[in-house]
Amino acid sequence: MVYEQYFYEAMFQSWEKCINIGISKEIEKPLIKLTKNDLAVRQEKNNNLILKFNDFLDKHIDAIKNVNNGGYYFILFDEDGYILDTIKSQGKGKRMSNSFISPGISFDESSIGTNALVFAKKFKSAICMLPSFHYCNKLKDWYEYCVPIKINELEKGYISVVSEKYPVTKAVVGFVDLLQTNMLDEYFNVSDISIDAKQNKHLTERQYVVLKLIAEGLSDESISHELKISLSTVKYHNQSIFKHLNATSRVEAVIKALILKEISIADLYNIIA
Template identity: 35%
Template sequence: MSFFILSDVNKVALKLFGRRKLLSYAQESLIQTGTSFDELISGTNSIDLAIRLNISSYMLPENNYCDFLRNWYMFSVPIMTKNENRGCISILSRENCINQEIALIVGLLSYKISNEYKKRKKINSTNLCDVTLTDSQIRILKVLARGCTDKCAAMELGISLGTVRYHKTNIFRKLNVESCVQAIMKVLKYGIISLDDMEL
């Protein structure tokens, strides 16, 4: 039986994933959210090595120089984005060595987390100073922000439903978003529209 630990670049456990019974046992071993795996605090361990050296790291229980890790097999993979370490994903097992298949899964999880981080960073880093929305697009966003449907917005603004949808497509493209909610949140965040614009 195994469980996963997601750690930040400071080698602190952010989240533990696994069966409740095993997580309870881990907690009894002092492995929990907030536990530091820094070598100066916890001794040599797989999480510290993976983050410090930017390489995958496997440790047998007898190689852990920390009392609370001496019963655990550990395999850790750093989460990298553009040569910058963001933390690591680790698997700990009490009973069994970690085989190649499990190690591969941990590596894939690291890759998936890294890609998700890059995607979210790209979406959040769209510089709205460079984005120019037309007056028509802003008017449509204000109406949609009040909860109107496309059809309702068309009627309220005196334009066709096709025109509303055309402007929405361009708004989504310019803001690098996929939904009205994302678009509205982004324009609110950057002050293109205000909460007052959303009042009925």
């Protein structure tokens, strides 16, 4: 995450830019949107990202359906900040207007003013935005979290989640981070899960607890301290988890465990439905 001082400096600079280029705070719709033909060209170019985005959300979006009464918009952008695709989770409350969230719309400052994608591009890092940080009034109810999709250290696109009036929870931030990792071409193919892993017995209770702590970002040393077990025992459990899931890293183990339904987003982030 970006240091707070640098973020606030960038936010005020963004507001000043919006003023200088003449964007009204009262705009009713985005100022820049692709034609159907131009959108089709960009979607074709990024077809693989779109397929991965849809596949992951189709399989796992129900895991967070009770996290927010108002629901969420998940947005996939290309490298220039144009929306390629969007998927809505089903909340229980009033849904936000989608006039600012549809394929082809640009999230550049010159289109909708200050927003999370502007800073994710600037800092090449994950960004959280509160409603008051936005420039345009139409976005003043938005909570945003945006992450870059980096392949070989180059930004190939961005993923944002937008919530109206309700903060983006830790659970959903973790969900988006897993989605972003899942979309990296060089990482691993989520459909390439061995038959052996599917047929094996489930994780043991202790393995489940260790994997949950791994998902929360704890180091082996911290897990050892948390569970009051030796470091060598933690490493033994790690090896058993990786073997069971046919995984080679912590993040891959967490994603495959989700896909195989060994764990759920609710389990990982202590969601109370």
